Amino acid sequence: xxxxxxxxxxxxxxxxxxxxxxxxxxxxxxxxxxxxxxxxxxxxxxxxxxxxxxxxxxxxxxxxxxxxxxxxxxxxxxxxxxxxxxxxxxxxxxxxxxxxxxxxxxxxxxxxxxxxxxxxxxxxxxxxxxxxxxxxxxxxxxxxxxxxxxxxxxxxxxxxxxxxxxxxxxxxxxxxxxxxxxxxxxxxxxxxxxxxxxxxxxxxxxxxxxxxxxxxxxxxxxxxxxxxxxxxxxxxxxxxxxxxxxxxxxxxxxxxxxxxxxxxxxxxxxxxxxxxxxxxxxxxxxxxxxxxxx
Amino acid sequence: xxxxxxxxxxxxxxxxxxxxxxxxxxxxxxxxxxxxxxxxxxxxxxxxxxxxxxxxxxxxxxxxxxxxxxxxxxxxxxxxxxxxxxxxxxxxxxxxxxxxxxxxxxxxxxxxxxxxxxxxxxxxxxxxxxxxxxxxxxxxxxxxxxxxxxxxxxxxxxxxxxxxxxxxxxxxxxxxxxxxxxxxxxxxxxxxxxxxxxxxxxxxxxxxxxxxxxxxxxxxxxxxxxxxxxxxxxxxxxxxxxxxxxxxxxxxxxxxxxxxxxxxxxxxxxxxxxxxxxxxxxxxxxxxxxxxxxxxxxxxxxxxxxxxxxxxxxxxxxxxxxxxxxxxxxxxxxxxxxxxxxxxxxxxxxxxxxxxxxxxxxxxxxxxxxxxxxxxxxxxxxxxxxxxxxxxxxxxxxxxxxxx
Numbered sequence: 001x002x003x004x005x006x007x008x009x010x011x012x013x014x015x016x017x018x019x020x021x022x023x024x025x026x027x028x029x030x031x032x033x034x035x036x037x038x039x040x041x042x043x044x045x046x047x048x049x050x051x052x053x054x055x056x057x058x059x060x061x062x063x064x065x066x067x068x069x070x071x072x073x074x075x076x077x078x079x080x081x082x083x084x085x086x087x088x089x090x091x092x093x094x095x096x097x098x099x100x101x102x103x104x105x106x107x108x109x110x111x112x113x114x115x116x117x118x119x120x121x122x123x124x125x126x127x128x129x130x131x132x133x134x135x136x137x138x139x140x141x142x143x144x145x146x147x148x149x150x151x152x153x154x155x156x157x158x159x160x161x162x163x164x165x166x167x168x169x170x171x172x173x174x175x176x177x178x179x180x181x182x183x184x185x186x187x188x189x190x191x192x193x194x195x196x197x198x199x200x201x202x203x204x205x206x207x208x209x210x211x212x213x214x215x216x217x218x219x220x221x222x223x224x225x226x227x228x229x230x231x232x233x234x235x236x237x238x239x240x241x242x243x244x245x246x247x248x249x250x251x252x253x254x255x256x257x258x259x260x261x262x263x264x265x266x267x268x269x270x271x272x273x274x275x276x277x278x279x280x281x282x283x284x285x286x287x288x289x290x291x292x293x294x
Numbered sequence: 295x296x297x298x299x300x301x302x303x304x305x306x307x308x309x310x311x312x313x314x315x316x317x318x319x320x321x322x323x324x325x326x327x328x329x330x331x332x333x334x335x336x337x338x339x340x341x342x343x344x345x346x347x348x349x350x351x352x353x354x355x356x357x358x359x360x361x362x363x364x365x366x367x368x369x370x371x372x373x374x375x376x377x378x379x380x381x382x383x384x385x386x387x388x389x390x391x392x393x394x395x396x397x398x399x400x401x402x403x404x405x406x407x408x409x410x411x412x413x414x415x416x417x418x419x420x421x422x423x424x425x426x427x428x429x430x431x432x433x434x435x436x437x438x439x440x441x442x443x444x445x446x447x448x449x450x451x452x453x454x455x456x457x458x459x460x461x462x463x464x465x466x467x468x469x470x471x472x473x474x475x476x477x478x479x480x481x482x483x484x485x486x487x488x489x490x491x492x493x494x495x496x497x498x499x500x501x502x503x504x505x506x507x508x509x510x511x512x513x514x515x516x517x518x519x520x521x522x523x524x525x526x527x528x529x530x531x532x533x534x535x536x537x538x539x540x541x542x543x544x545x546x547x548x549x550x551x552x553x554x555x556x557x558x559x560x561x562x563x564x565x566x567x568x569x570x571x572x573x574x575x576x577x578x579x580x581x582x583x584x585x586x587x588x589x590x591x592x593x594x595x596x597x598x599x600x601x602x603x604x605x606x607x608x609x610x611x612x613x614x615x616x617x618x619x620x621x622x623x624x625x626x627x628x629x630x631x632x633x634x635x636x637x638x639x640x641x642x643x644x645x646x647x648x649x650x651x652x653x654x655x656x657x658x659x660x661x662x663x664x665x666x667x668x669x670x671x672x673x674x675x676x677x678x679x680x681x682x683x684x685x686x687x688x689x690x691x692x693x694x695x696x697x698x
Contacts, residue, residue: 003518003522006514006518007515007518010512010514010515010518013512014511014512017511110334114341115333115334115341116341116535116564116608116609117535117536117539117564117568118568119539119567119568119569119570121570128547135547135548137544137547137548138547139543139544140514206511209511209512209540209543209544210511210536210539210540210543211535211536211539211540211568213535213536215334216536218508218509219509219511221509222509222511250514250515253515253516254515254518254519258519263478263503263504263505264478264505264506264507266515267507267509
């Protein structure tokens with residue numbers, strides 16, 4: 001079992017990127033029961049926003065700030081134009097609309113940035129890690145830092161900030177929240193803005209280690225097994241589920257593929273894992289069992 | 295007098311109308327090519343190809359067309375989807391007259407395989423970006439008589455790399471250890487058999503053969519396997535810019551003592567921009583002249599149109615492929631027309647008999663031969679980040695002779 005430590009770390013890094021993308025879905029699902037199929041395009045949107053923010057020539061911290069503001073604004077605009085008109089309807093209708101939104105955004109990105117892959121450069125200090133068998137590139141270390149920061153800030157916001165508490169209250173029940181004087185319409189807009197920022201962070205990390213392409217939103221697919229394994233409405237579960245899937249995938253590619261000769265099996269692993277989990281626990285590992293009164 | 299004037303005007307009018315009618319009737323029918331290009335889709339959209347087709351069309355028509363016939367490209371986007379490409383083929387072949395539509399160009403091995411039977415029946419000539427070893431092999435004339443490749447088969451490209459390593463890079467006494475990384479798709483799997491054959495032939499130790507997918511976001515497991523296998527050399531067989539870029543970027547710090555090689559779809563200057571320094575020192579095979587070789591007659595002709603139309607060419611090789619495939623088609627049609635039989639069958643024969651031809655100066659004086667339905671020559675190049683160019687490290691090699 002050589003490279004075990006390496007395999008574990010690679011899995012955790014990979015999983016933490018899955019977590020960011022999946023969190024974006026969970027936030028939206030918790031607040032409105034909408035499954036956002038356009039999450040991958042939100043990732044692309046983030047990478048594009050960063051690309052344009054970086055071209056302003058501002059110092060890196062300001063570029064990041066601008067990136068966050070732009071992504072939040074984009075999330076708000078999308079919610080206002082596409083989601084809000086469907087408020088009060090069956091969440092399934094809105095879920096279906098997100099599929100259309102995804103196709104629209106792909107087309108919009110192609111018009112905006114063209115169709116040739118673009119290099120996304122972020123000039124950060126080199127943080128390579130090499131201890132014994134363990135070797136992580138600077139980009140991998142930074143990816144992990146980004147992921148931890150994004151997840152940590154989101155959890156802090158949700159747990160301790162006033163708006164976070166209001167958002168949690170709204171997620172418990174929109175009608176009840178309205179009775180207590182919460183402007184749920186505004187909270188929903190805020191939720192989409194935050195979800196867009198979170199997904200954008202994922203997109204940024206993915207594009208940085210590869211290329212920015214208008215159709216890189218396919219990465220959003222990786223979030224689906226994570227969200228379903230964790231349970232659609234559990235933020236904590238999403239973190240554990242994402243990392244679990246990342247590690248399982250990594251161990252599969254490091255050891256299982258070689259042992260069995262099943263090359264490329266790693267791509268199937270998340271879905272196989274999902275299948276096993278759902279057979280044992282249909283609500284996912286941490287999903288709430290809803291009891292409905294007849 | 296009045297009648298005479300009226301008669302004169304009527305006569306003049308009739309003369310003008312009939313001469314115009316006559317000139318329209320006398321205009322020869324055009325020669326058409328379906329340019330089924332990858333303008334969008336999962337491998338990254340590549341508009342350069344489309345421009346290559348359109349500029350070649352202008353070049354051919356500016357130079358007298360095909361013996362006075364207009365050369366016309368019907369440009370379509372197949373999105374790198376086999377069903378879409380097949381639908382384009384079916385739709386346009388049904389629509390266009392058989393005595394005008396002679397050629398088809400696309401970029402997918404899968405499309406060639408899917409349409410093989412149909413092409414055998416209707417004799418459409420495919421001049422294609424696919425360089426599949428399973429199609430363009432010793433049996434091509436028997437199995438795929440109407441398929442012509444716009445390059446050197448992938449398996450042979452692997453063979454060229456093996457021989458180049460043996461002759462120029464490998465100084466150790468032990469057998470060279472090589473890892474082969476490929477995209478798990480029809481084209482990716484295509485050269486495996488030939489690659490293994492050449493590995494044996496050139497005495498290589500094939501320590502790892504590993505597939506990756508279009509959606510792979512992290513190549514660390516693959517790179518750790520390469521490290522574990524202690525490979526001296528790696529061949530990356532990828533035609534997807536995102537896959538190649540991500541692999542090269544991650545590979546650079548992981549594989550410090552391993553030399554990386556790529557087949558012709560890695561021989562793109564674009565990688566200097568997408569991967570930066572990680573592309574430096576990568577060896578690639580290419581059957582085409584580079585954009586910096588401005589004295590090359592073909593490059594000069596292409597650069598003329600790039601400048602004239604203010605093209606922003608991101609992938610030179612794809613622009614060149616669109617351009618060259620059209621030129622090849624027009625040359626085949628011209629020769630068939632000269633022989634008095636402008637038909638698909640005759641064009642096929644003429645293309646197959648293109649021998650000792652200068653191929654628009656592509657090889658700078660060296661000759662072209664299409665007898666084996668594939669490009670006969672290629673070079674090894676090395677990526678140089680300082681000059682951001684692919685520098686030839688060999689002359690134009692005759693591939694079949696080199697691999698003996």
